[in-house]
Amino acid sequence: MKGKLPKGSKLASHIHGPEQKRTLFRRATMIACCSLAITIGSVYADNKMSDFETVYHIYIDGEMIGTVNDKDVVEEIIEQKIAEAKKTYDSYELSADDALEFIPEKVFNPQYNNNKAIEQLSSKLSVAADATAIVVDGKAVAYVKTKKDAEKAIESLKLQYVPEDLLAEVDENKEKKDDPLKNGESIILDVRLSEKVSFESKKAKPDDILSVKEAVSLLNKGTLTPKKHEIEEGDVLGSIANQYDLKLDQLLSLNNDLAEDTVLQIGDTVNVQAYEPVTDVIMEKKARKEIKVDYEIEVIETDDMYKGDTKVKQEGQKGKKSIEYLLVKENGQVIDKEILEEDVTQEPVAKVVYKGTKVIPSRGTGSFIWPTYGGSITSVMGYRWGRIHKGLDIAGVSNRGIKAADNGTVEFAAYDGTYGNKVIINHNNGTKTLYAHMSEIKVSVGQTVPKGTVIGIMGSTGNSTGVHLHFEVIKNGKNIDPQTYY
Known part of the structure; x- marks a missing residue:
């Protein structure tokens, strides 16, 4: 058969001529060399694999701080840190900060320094505690120990504005929102926060974990929020800093274009920071x-x-x-x-x-009514005590009201020396009447008064010997005897 040797035959008996012998020898030599190379390579590889070693790269917050060949040495440092922190924070569940990370790697002839890595780790590693984050609109604004504390903080926030017994009735009241009320009755339908609030289990530094009271205070005060302040008349950098509870250097750091001697222009704006509540209580x-x-x-x-x-x-x-x-x-x-x-x-x-x-007539009729409610004349016009007495004195009344003798306009109404409280009415027909010694004036200058209007109360002000009315009539600038009108 083609390509195969006859059964029982020897390889040499089938080689014909010197060229065939040389070719076959070269092939045999190559096969032997390859076999030897494979054997040597396998032995070499086995020896070299023993030179690879696993090491652990240590990262904190993404920064590599060292490499060790045994992660147990790191665990020892962590345990020491936790044990030390336990002395202060015994009630917390403590662990290494989530920022700590190990990355293993197989390396040929690795380079590591356990001591240096441990030194770096000791100085930079933080211990974290199990905590509950109060999350407002997706942002953790406060950390408390437990979810129960977080719930209590939110309840305490609401209790600042709603009594505890009424807050407890809110869920029940929602079912009665359409029920009629009696006069004087009220029910609280809802007490909620203006922002979405949730609780999340987190790791936090023990120093950042707040008591319920501290958490409520933080939620009330809020967080620093960037704002713009528009310059008004009288504003200077110092007054603006005080207004927002900032130091001057803090204000300047927020405004790189300002210096202590910068002259502010009305209408310009400067960057400031102010506390704003993270959420509001809506009732x-x-x-x-x-x-x-x-x-x-x-x-x-x-x-x-x-x-x-x-x-x-x-x-x-x-x-x-x-x-x-x-x-x-x-x-x-x-x-x-x-x-x-x-x-x-x-x-x-x-x-x-x-x-x-x-319409009240301001022009007199020319005829007078008696200026008092009854009474009698106690002194007439004429010479008296060595000088002229310019009018009548009227006294002896039970009703002390004094009336305008005719229609007219009040020309004078005030205190006037010996006359005391005095009123002059211009009757706009060349005649005026004067009323003096009143205890009270009931009209004012410019007022139009009809005949019979009460213009004051009889009294004894000015140069007077008793309660009476001094009454004068002046016609065309001269005093005439009032009795000619009666």
């Missing part, structure tokens, strides 16, 4: 109460009364109505109020007032 309350309803005022004009005079015909009476409303508060301050329902329980009664339309 919704439904209530019902009875309130008073104002009455209307009905005015009836009449020419039976002088213009400017009024008279009440019927007193008004307030009505009553019951209102149900929804109140929304933010951190205790009312931000919205909606009337849900209102029922009038007592209609108001309008107040009815007569209003005069009759």
Whole structure:
């Protein structure tokens, strides 16, 4: 058969001629060499594999701080750190900070330094504690020990604005939100936070873990938030820093283009920081109460009364109505109020007032009425005690009101030396009347008064020997005897 040797034959007997012998010898030599090379290579590889060793690269916060060949030495440092921290934070579940990372690697003839790595690890490794993060809008704003503490902190935040017993009733009240209320009743429908708040299990440095009280304080105060301040008249860098509780160098660090001697321009803005609450407490309350309803005022004009005079015909009476409303508060301050329902329980009664339309004449009629309510003349016009007495003295009345003798305009109404409280009325026809020694003046300069208007009260002011009215009539600038008009 082609390609095979006859059974039982020897290789040499089939070699013909010297060329065939040389070819066969070369092939045999090559096979022998290859076999030897494979054998030697296998032995060499086995020897070299024994030179590879596993080492551990140590990283903290992504920074490699060293390499060790035995991770047990690292575990010892971690245990030492935890044991040391336990002395201060005995109640916490402690472990190495999540920032610590080991990366193993097989290396040929590795380079490592256990001592140096341990030294670096000792100085940089932080111990972390199991904690619960209070997460507001996806951002961890505070750490407390347990989820129970986190829940208590949020409840305490709400209790600043809602009594504990009322807060406990909120869930039950939601089912009664459509039930009618009586006057004076109210129910709290909801107490919530303005932002989405959740709790997450986290690792945190023990120093960063807050008590419930501290967490509530932080949530109230808020976090520093960048803001813009618009320059107003009188602003200087120092006053702006004080306004935002910043030091001057802090303000300058926020504004690289400013220096201590920079002159500020009104309308410009500077960068500042201010604390803003991380969340607000929103409360919704439904209530019902009875309130008073104002009455209307009905005015009836009449020419039976002088213009400017009024008279009440019927007193008004307030009505009553019951209102149900929804109140929304933010951190205790009312931000919205909606009337849900209102029922009038007592209609108001309008107040009815007569209003005069009759024009008050400012020109006198020329005839006078007696300026007092009765009384008698105690002194006439003429010489008295060595000098002229310019008018009449009237006294002996029970009603001390003093009346305008005729229509006119008040020309003088004030205190005037020996006259005391004095009023002069110009009757706009060349005649004036004067009234003196009053205890009280009831008119003012410029006022138009009709005949008979009470302009004051009889008294004894100025140079007076008793309660009386001193009454003068002046015509065309000269005093005349008032008795000529009566």
